[in-house]
Amino acid sequence: MSPRALLLLALLLRTAAPRGPRPPPLSGEPQGHTRGATIHISQVTALRLLALSPGSHSLVYLFMGDSEMNLGLPLFEALAYVDDQLFVSYNHESRRVEPRAPWVLGKTSSQLWLQLSQSLKGWDNMFTVDFWTIMDNHNHSKEFHTLQVILGCEVQEDNSTRGFWKYGYDGQDYLEFRPETLDWKAAEPMAWATKKEWEVHSIRARQNKAYLERDCPQQLQQLLELGRGALDLQVPPSVKVTRQVGSAVTVLRCQALHFYPQNITMRWLKDGQPLEARKVEAKAVLPNGDGTYQGWTVLAVQPWEEQRYTCRVKHSGLDQPLMAAWSKESSLSRTLVIGVVSGVIVCILVLSVGIAFQILKRKQAARKTQLETQRGRLAQSTMCRTVGPSKQQPPKELFSSLPHFLRFSKSFLREYL
Template sequence: KLFYFIFFSLSLKYSLKYFLTATSGLPDFPEFVASASVNGVQVGYCDSNIRTAEPTQDWMKKLVKDDPQHLDWYSEKCFGNQQVFRANIDSLKQRLNQTRGPYILQRMNGCEWDDETEEIKGFNQYGYNGEDFIALDLQTLTWIAPKPQAVITKLKWDAEKARLEHNKNYYINRCPGWLKKYVKYGRSFLQRSVLPSVSLLQRSPSVVSCHATGFYPHRARMFWRKDEEEFHDGVDKGQILPNHDGSFQMSVQLNVSSIKPEDWSRHDCVFQLAGAETDIITKLDKKVIQTNSVSLSEFPVGPVVGAAVGVLLLLAVFGFFIWKRNSHGEIQLIFPLNLMIIEVHPPILRYSSG
């Protein structure tokens, strides 16, 4: 009951997030990709190939038509950040004595705003080759360095008081101001509630995937139950992924190899959407399971090295991805729809404000 209350109370918040990624050593992939999202929906995109910012939602296109300078600012920042990130990667390769790629430098920054309490939260975080490095603490106006390798950068950036004040003003005033403007233009889109279509997919003889697609907002959860009680054994929950139309999809897999045929009817899949009055419940029934169907969420999110270029380019179009190093030391692609700390492992980086 407590989780139910907390889960649905989150729907009052709005977020504006920027995902910037620079790469070196990834053939046929843009050297620089930047994406802006509001509540997990991409609203703007640019990369080193198109060299300009482009709005990706109809209501955002209307906003930049009313205020062309807004788009000009984004295009200028896109080009400027591309140069800074490229120089940073070259510097990191030298300082860390790295001779083999790929090299991936990332930043996630932005702000959150609660339209009821007016609470504002800003964030600015970096990542390099999937490893943690440094994040800005706006409360103390200092940089957090969780690793010894980042201390030099922390000391240098902590001494740049003018830039720290600029950051404070940007994340506490300017960013929330823009976010409120975006919410004003896209309110009907951002405040809509759309339930998904839910299907059971047979991934393998032993695995059934419950797949939901077309829902909005992205604050949703899906789980398997037995006798109306949630369970976790043999369950693998997937991430929430964006669709091209601004909606979302997700899946949760169930290993059915140990379930007796007479017990299948005791299991069901439950989908819950923030703000929705009812859940979508799908019984585990062999008669309704679809086979030979592959959705975006069924693609394996594996190591970047050796990954298909076509999939990488598809992800670049969405702009919602982060490379993160796993426990085996491999760099993997993930979709950061919720705020997560992505930090870096370098010494001194050049600083790009905003």
């Protein structure tokens, strides 16, 4: 694990993670007395830093605590994941294990749930003791400090297992347990005092080894059985390679889209041979909004060498690795499709504007006709008041001039008098 990555692992979101995050930086975060709770990452990124193998399953516990209770942050908080799914949470204040996944609900009376509760309560006490031990060894008593722990195991496709148990203090990698030698690896000189103190008690090392190599894999198998159907879903990725031409180099981008679970391997080949990881510009795996994932990896190449490179993708949803490469034909097809789609969209817009204009024009004409009709009726009712049957209709120019009015009056008198 890279330096400072442990801080990122533990300072994950306490609520649901946002669905379109960009990869967080692995360096440059504040150190020492920083307010760790202001830095958040998703559990997806935290689990990705463990570099889990495609087709494997993992059980991961993330612990975090701080030294100042008056900040409103818990002294100890734990989140547990099977693969990338959060299924349990716990904190020091409530001392209760809370189910966080649908496939766990209704199982809280089982023996497995009782074991989880006992383990988390025991780790709560151990975490508190370890925190004060580390602070005492650093002569830290009043300042704000944080402690982060990640522990768990991975069961790979061949049933081999791998355990991990790592501590981070104030944003830096601190100690890592090595089960093969029953000792602790110090990541910095300041951790040596704690390393020596913990290695005096060999019973703790043996208990850690037993959990990582025996208890954790057994617990993971029980959880996988409990979550059957929800945890064994396999969605294979679709893969494409695109090109961006620059002034000096060409950038090839390999994308794997809409896959589950998140564990995936994407690697560039040149003339069929794998490239060294240091030659790859960047890569990331991010969540989609529908529960699946997307991954990408970028490579800078010479402008005339694009077709010598191939992207190889391995995923548990694939029967065999998927190979993808950039080609002029596929690029031309995509350009043609984009052009056709753009033309159709423009035609639809023009047609929509024309229809809207005609509808508006007709409405205006109908409104004008209706207004003129209303004005005519109002003029008639104002010009004449009918008192009986009439053989002669009053002329429209009734009051347009005085002679017209006089002629109408004489005619009216002869008719009725």
